[in-house]
Amino acid sequence: MSARRLAEIQPDNFSPNRETTAFAKASVKKYPEGKQASAVIPLLWRVQEQNAGWVSEPAIRWTAEFLDMPYIRVYEIATFYTMFNLQPVGKFHVQLCGTTPCMLRGSEELKTVCRKVIGNQMDVTSDGKLSWIEVECLGACVNAPMVQINKDYYEDLTPEILEQILADLRSGKEVKPGPQNSRHRSEPLGGALTLLSDTSSSRAKAKPQAKAKAPAKAKPVAKAKPATKAKAPAAATKPAKAKAPAATAATAAKTKKPRGVKAPKVPDDLKMISGVGPKLEGTLNGLGIYKFAQVAKWTKAEIDWVDDYLSFKGRIERDDWIKQAGALAKGGVDEYVRVFGKKPR
Numbered sequence: 001m002s003a004r005r006l007a008e009i010q011p012d013n014f015s016p017n018r019e020t021t022a023f024a025k026a027s028v029k030k031y032p033e034g035k036q037a038s039a040v041i042p043l044l045w046r047v048q049e050q051n052a053g054w055v056s057e058p059a060i061r062w063t064a065e066f067l068d069m070p071y072i073r074v075y076e077i078a079t080f081y082t083m084f085n086l087q088p089v090g091k092f093h094v095q096l097c098g099t100t101p102c103m104l105r106g107s108e109e110l111k112t113v114c115r116k117v118i119g120n121q122m123d124v125t126s127d128g129k130l131s132w133i134e135v136e137c138l139g140a141c142v143n144a145p146m147v148q149i150n151k152d153y154y155e156d157l158t159p160e161i162l163e164q165i166l167a168d169l170r171s172g173k174e175v176k177p178g179p180q181n182s183r184h185r186s187e188p189l190g191g192a193l194t195l196l197s198d199t200s201s202s203r204a205k206a207k208p209q210a211k212a213k214a215p216a217k218a219k220p221v222a223k224a225k226p227a228t229k230a231k232a233p234a235a236a237t238k239p240a241k242a243k244a245p246a247a248t249a250a251t252a253a254k255t256k257k258p259r260g261v262k263a264p265k266v267p268d269d270l271k272m273i274s275g276v277g278p279k280l281e282g283t284l285n286g287l288g289i290y291k292f293a294q295v296a297k298w299t300k301a302e303i304d305w306v307d308d309y310l311s312f313k314g315r316i317e318r319d320d321w322i323k324q325a326g327a328l329a330k331g332g333v334d335e336y337v338r339v340f341g342k343k344p345r
Contacts, residue, residue: 007087090131152177260288295325
């Protein structure tokens with residue numbers, strides 16, 4: 001690791017505010033008498049937060065005095081751990097992961113964006129808004145490439161998306177952290193492959209059958225009423241089709257089953273929609289859904305019906321199936337890339 005030095009230009013002093021003082025006192029109380037030095041890292045972290053994102057020489061000196069530590073010990077800690085910035089940073093400080101997984105997924109292109117928009121590492125833009133530095137692994141390899149800006153992660157980035165994020169932050173716009181594509185958190189790009197909701201849905205459909213058979217065995221006296229007995233199996237099988245999407249009359253009134261079609265000779269590959277796997281594609285085909293255009297035209301009531309049927313709990317809207325299907329229906333892969341900045345899986 002290269003040597004790290006304090007900034008040449010330093011403020012005259014550091015004065016902790018009320019929150020920092022209270023934090024320091026509470027941190028020291030966590031450790032036995034004479035072991036207050038154990039609080040040095042959290043205290044430096046708090047000092048950095050108060051000091052606009054960096055640790056100054058007067059702040060290091062104050063920390064040493066408060067913890068009754070030799071100044072050189074606190075200096076060594078502050079200069080060793082790269083989590084502490086030793087010179088002023090921008091209001092939005094970008095930590096760009098350049099470790100192997102991110103490098104293989106395009107972090108070099110992200111560095112080019114940072115150099116273009118901000119400048120060299122640890123430069124601060126003239127408006128004081130942005131600065132950046134390359135760091136080691138930030139622990140979000142599955143969502144590579146990614147950056148950390150202040151306390152938030154921005155993942156699954158492309159150069160164009162990162163440049164837009166920096167422009168939005170600079171102009172004061174709100175930017176949503178997390179994956180910047182259709183991925184949900186750290187799921188596979190094609191959607192969840194385990195604990196699929198249609199499996200739990202089928203279990204839910206099987207329960208009414210078990211419940212319906214139990215009363216039939218418990219009432220043998222109903223021999224004189226064969227009509228009642230004949231209705232029991234019908235009640236046990238029919239709900240299996242309507243139970244999931246229409247648990248109550250009120251729910252049924254708000255949802256609508258999408259119109260299906262006969263299987264075409266060349267169905268669309270619905271698995272290209274992020275969130276749809278082979279098993280789910282088969283389920284949709286069973287409902288008569290074969291084309292992207294069908295999905296793209298779903299109304300809110302139809303989305304809710306499919307949502308309830310598959311027990312997806314908002315997954316369709318969260319992954320934006322409608323927009324994905326619309327792009328694929330309009331212009332295939334090329335249109336999908338134009339809209340989402342990446343190819344469908």
